[in-house]
Amino acid sequence: MTRSDRLLRIVIGVYLALFFAYLFLPLLYMIAAAFNLNRFPMLTPWRGFTLQWFAAAWNETRLWHALGRSILIGACVIGVSIILGLGGALLFTRFRPPARSLVYSVLVSPILMPGIVIGLSTAIFWDRLLQLPGSWAVAVLGQSTFISAYCMLIFMARLQRFDPAQEEAALDLGASPLQVFWMITLPYMRPAMYSAAALAFMQSFDNFNTTLFTIGSDETLTIYIAAKVKQGVTPAVNALAFAMVVTTLVGGVAYELVHRREVARLARRLRAVTA
């Protein structure tokens, strides 16, 4: 190892340490401040350990209402996005639609569109043309516009690996198209459905830009936090942040583990078939 190599190693080590410090320092600081007795959300000066900010957050009725709205909207977005996304995925993998690439571009365009533009256009259309002012239902429509496209891409990736001979065999043996869909295609799609549902819920729950324009006078948890921060905060927001970080961590790790087990099971099955 030459001297320049050793120097490079040190530089890389420092870079990686700084990079991950940049990623985690703000989050750690935020959740640690939830336990400080200080009236402001700060770590220093440390006035002693407390759980009172958790109690304060727990007793906020507005927070519980906002959480309920987030869950309601997320559940509806899962439903709408899976139905629409599946329709789109089947259209491109099973049918030969006219103007295929144009239709495809239109369907994936909401992913590239700034969320704020989707929010504004959805709000204008439903309020001014259909007399439906902003509410949780309009937020579902706005969010589903682009979340459906994510679901469609997930479904297409899975459908492209599907062997159509399975469906043809079932049809030749006298199954109806509905039976084929119900007993062959849908079970094959199940893992993709779970992934799409998880992604749709997370995207919906965290969404800020589109929701801001479509929610009207109601609020989701994300909108609630933004409003709280604007008003000047107490560490109750940090306590909420702590709860959310822990929930996402547990959920994310659980999802990774389940996902990995799924992959491992698939690999085992493949090995059993080829052996």
Next chain:
Amino acid sequence: MSSVRRFGTLGLVYVVVTCAIWVLLLIVAPMATMIDFAFRPFLPPAQWGGPADVYTLRNFELALGDEFNRAIFLKTIWASVVTTVVTFVLCYPISYLLARAGRSSWVGIAMIALLVPFWINEVLRSFAWQLLLAHNGFFNQVLVGLGLVVEPFDFMSRNIGVLVGLVYTYILFMIFPMYSAMESLDQNQIEAARDLGAPRWRIHWDVVIPHAKSGLASGCIVTFMLAAGSYAVPQMLGGTRSLWFTQLIYNQFEAINWNMGAAYAMCLVVLCVVFILAMMVLFRVRLRDIAQ
């Protein structure tokens, strides 16, 4: 076998109905309404459809002709480009290191470590930075405590807060396309270049970057568009003097002047399209290479 025989009429109806609802009701109609609004003057409800309700370019004249608005528009473009460049420089080495490391065990851990901040809400991430950058925040406490500055440094009004927050929020959108493009590069090509005596920078300039250019381009495009379209970060980490273009859109929306808001929003969309085209020329890639 025909599609209809395989799926039955029911399947066909399902696909046609869902796609029609999605395309027409959720995508095309709202967008068409917004464009229509952008070209009409802002009027009280009584005058809607009346003689004054005609197509005009007035909203766009105000959106980009007005000096204050134009300055904010240009500032947003400039700051988004800076964000993209900084994110690119910050993410290139780690993407390369991850791609070169192949299947060693720390890659999995590093990937999870990269994902965790990304799982957490954008608003909370901005809030976390607010705690660090505020007038009385952690960084100023450290700076003042060490005697490096006398007065707390105003990160927020100098756009530093917005820049730091934007880079932080969109780091992953740069790393993942970069990483996946670099990972597909055959290691032997790098070895060959090295054996032939190429210095490190030539290996990157002539081997890695040309191979990974579609990933680099899509990382830059996504980062720029997310930065230019961001609302939470400038709202929470910007001072009163660092308005973002999206904040103008929201202010018009709040002021019920939806015509003006629609015109601003269209400017933002056009800006994003122009940027995509510019990146495609710069990296010499086609849209199909990017949208993989």
